[in-house]
Amino acid sequence: LAVLVFGPPAASRDKNKSGTEPFALVAGTVFRSSGFSLPGAKVLLEAQPEDGQGRAKSKKMEAVSDARGEFALRVPARPMRYTVVVSAKGFKPDQKEIHVQGEERIDLFFRLEPESD
Secondary structure: OOOOOOOOOHHHHOHHHHOOOOEEEEEEEEEEOOOOEOOOOEEEEEEEOOOOOOOOOOOOEEEEOOOOOEEEEEEEOOOEEEEEEEEOOOEOOEEEEEEEOOOOEEEEEEEEOEOOO
16 A cells, blocks of 8 residues: 655755755856966955945855866855955955845956066
8 A cells, every 4th residue: 555645845845944045156267367267266255234334244255266266155145245355376366346136146257467576
């Protein structure tokens, strides 16, 4: 005797119980000025206050670009402004501002110039 129970799959009943909060993905690639990828670059993402009053209640997030120069960071899926700073030894740092609106993917590309002697 087999009993079949029909209903929504367990995963769709309550997303938040499984620990998967909605998120936005900030991803990108870091290149050298020559166009080649730059592995080992430090990527710092910091939330900025929207109203200009004080600091946003969000910690800084860090990543390091992989062998292909790629990085990815998950941030909460809510409207927020972030500054993304990329630095690597022997290169001038670069930064960009981004605006996250909700569940989305933001792709960034950085081209770092060598430091002049």
